[in-house]
Amino acid sequence: MPQKGIDYLxxxxxxxxxxxxxxxxxxxxxxxxxxxxxxxxxxxxxxxxAVLGWCAKGVDSLADRLVFREFAKDDFEVNEIFGANNPDVFFxxxxxxxxxxxxxxxxxSSGKGDIPRLQVIEANNATGIIDPITGLLTEGYAVLSRDDSGSPLLEAYFTAENTSFFHADKAVRDLTFPNPTGIPLLVPIIHRPDAVRPFGRSRITRAGMxxxxxxKRTLERADVTAEFYSFPQKYITGLSEDAEPLEKWQATISSMLQFSQDEKGNSPTLGQFTTPSMSPFTEQLxxxxxxxxxxxxxxxxDLGFVSENPSSVEAIKASHENLRLAGRRAQRSFGSGLLNVAYLAACLRDGYPYLREQFINTQPKWEPLFEADASMLSLVGDGAIKLNQAIEGFVDSETIRDLTGVKGADYSG
Structure with missing residues (x-):
C-alpha cells in the first residue's frame, strides 16, 4: 500500500x-x-x-467506571511494561x-533499560492511516510539542521502517530512527469504531451538545426574568402634572409612599404588573x-434532579442499563486498542517483530462497571455454590472477581 506522506497527514x-x-x-x-x-x-x-457541565458529566459518568485491571494469560509479560509507565494515570x-x-x-518509544515508554497523545495532535482489519496504523503523524500560538515545534512521522522527528527550528537537526517492529509506533485507542467511522465516535454527541x-438558554432567560420577579414593575395613574417626579430607586425600595390629593380632590391610583412565573423555565430545564x-x-x-433514590446496586444497574451497555461496548473497543499497544511495546522491547496472532490468548481484564454491595455478594455467593454443585469447579476465584471486583485472599492473579 503506497504511503500518503507527512504533508497529507x-x-x-x-x-x-x-x-x-x-x-x-x-x-x-x-x-x-x-x-x-x-x-x-x-x-x-x-x-x-450560563455555564453548564452536562457534557463533562456524560463523559465522566462512563470514564470513571472504566477501570483497567490487567492482561490475563500474559505470555509476553506486557503487564510489566504498563506497570512501569504509571498505569494509574496512563489508562x-x-x-x-x-x-x-x-x-x-x-x-x-524506547526508554531507559528494556522497558518501552508509553505516552498518550490527544486526537487534536495526532492522526494516521488505519488498517481496518487490525486497528493498527500503516503510517502516523503526531505533534509532540507546540508553541504558545499553537504552531508545531516538534513533529513525528511514523512508518513501518522508521520514526522521523522534525523540528520547527531549522538550526536543530532532524532525526530518523529505525523501527524494529515493522509497524508504526503510534497506536490508536478508539471509542465505538465502525465501518463508516474507523476512528470512532465521541461520547459528546451533537444531540448532547x-x-x-x-x-443554557433556558437558564439565561430565567436569570433575566428573575430580576423582574424579585422587583415587580409598578405604575401610578392619575398623578397631577404638577407633582414632583419620583426617584426610581426610592420608589422601588420604600415600604411607604405618600401621595396627596390635588386641588380637585382626586388621588392617584397605584398598580402593579403581573409578576412573571418561574415555573415554565423549570419545566423547560x-x-x-x-x-x-x-x-x-x-x-x-445524575443531573441533579433528585427523585427517589435507588436502594441497591441492582436498582442502580437497572436504571443505568443503557450506560452499562455503553460501558461494555467501550471495554471491547478500548481493550482491542490496549492489546495493540501491548503487542507493539513487546516487539520494541525484545527487538523482534512478533506476529499479531501470537497475542490472541492475551486478554484485557476490566473491573466491573458497578461495584458490588453486600446484597450482590450474597446473591453471587449463593449462585456460585449452586453452579459448583451442578458442575464441579465451574466457578472459581477468578470468575468471582470478574463478577464482583473483589479480590480474594487466595487469588494470585
Whole structure:
C-alpha cells in the first residue's frame, strides 16, 4: 500500500482538529454558544451567560467506571511494561481522551533499560492511516510539542521502517530512527469504531451538545426574568402634572409612599404588573435534562434532579442499563486498542517483530462497571455454590472477581 506522506497527514490533522477542539471546550465548559433570541438584548444576555457541565458529566459518568485491571494469560509479560509507565494515570488518560474526542493515540518509544515508554497523545495532535482489519496504523503523524500560538515545534512521522522527528527550528537537526517492529509506533485507542467511522465516535454527541445549549438558554432567560420577579414593575395613574417626579430607586425600595390629593380632590391610583412565573423555565430545564439523560444513558438524578433514590446496586444497574451497555461496548473497543499497544511495546522491547496472532490468548481484564454491595455478594455467593454443585469447579476465584471486583485472599492473579 503506497504511503500518503507527512504533508497529507498534516492537512488531515488540520481538518479534524477543529472538531476535536470543540469537544474539549465542551468538556472543559469553556465553549461559548452563539447568542440566539429576539427578546433579550445581546448586552443583557452577555451578562447572564450560563455555564453548564452536562457534557463533562456524560463523559465522566462512563470514564470513571472504566477501570483497567490487567492482561490475563500474559505470555509476553506486557503487564510489566504498563506497570512501569504509571498505569494509574496512563489508562485513565487514554480512556478519557478517547471518550471526549472519539480516539486517542499512544506513542511508543524506547526508554531507559528494556522497558518501552508509553505516552498518550490527544486526537487534536495526532492522526494516521488505519488498517481496518487490525486497528493498527500503516503510517502516523503526531505533534509532540507546540508553541504558545499553537504552531508545531516538534513533529513525528511514523512508518513501518522508521520514526522521523522534525523540528520547527531549522538550526536543530532532524532525526530518523529505525523501527524494529515493522509497524508504526503510534497506536490508536478508539471509542465505538465502525465501518463508516474507523476512528470512532465521541461520547459528546451533537444531540448532547444541543440539549446542553438548550438548557443554557433556558437558564439565561430565567436569570433575566428573575430580576423582574424579585422587583415587580409598578405604575401610578392619575398623578397631577404638577407633582414632583419620583426617584426610581426610592420608589422601588420604600415600604411607604405618600401621595396627596390635588386641588380637585382626586388621588392617584397605584398598580402593579403581573409578576412573571418561574415555573415554565423549570419545566423547560427538566425537558432538556430528560433529553440529555436519554442521550447519554443517565438518569435525572445524575443531573441533579433528585427523585427517589435507588436502594441497591441492582436498582442502580437497572436504571443505568443503557450506560452499562455503553460501558461494555467501550471495554471491547478500548481493550482491542490496549492489546495493540501491548503487542507493539513487546516487539520494541525484545527487538523482534512478533506476529499479531501470537497475542490472541492475551486478554484485557476490566473491573466491573458497578461495584458490588453486600446484597450482590450474597446473591453471587449463593449462585456460585449452586453452579459448583451442578458442575464441579465451574466457578472459581477468578470468575468471582470478574463478577464482583473483589479480590480474594487466595487469588494470585
Amino acid at each position: 498534516r492537512k488531515k490533522l488540520v481538518i479534524h482538529k477543529k472538531r476535536v477542539d470543540l469537544r474539549y471546550k465542551q468538556y472543559a465548559m469553556k465553549y461559548k454558544d452563539p447568542m440566539i433570541g429576539v427578546t433579550i438584548p445581546p448586552d443583557i444576555r452577555e451578562r447572564y451567560r 485513565d488518560s487514554a480512556v478519557l481522551s478517547a471518550l471526549i474526542a472519539s480516539c486517542s493515540f499512544v506513542y511508543i 444541543y440539549y446542553q445549549r438548550y438548557a 427538566k425537558t432538556a435534562a430528560a433529553g440529555f439523560a436519554g442521550e447519554m444513558g443517565l438518569t435525572l438524578d
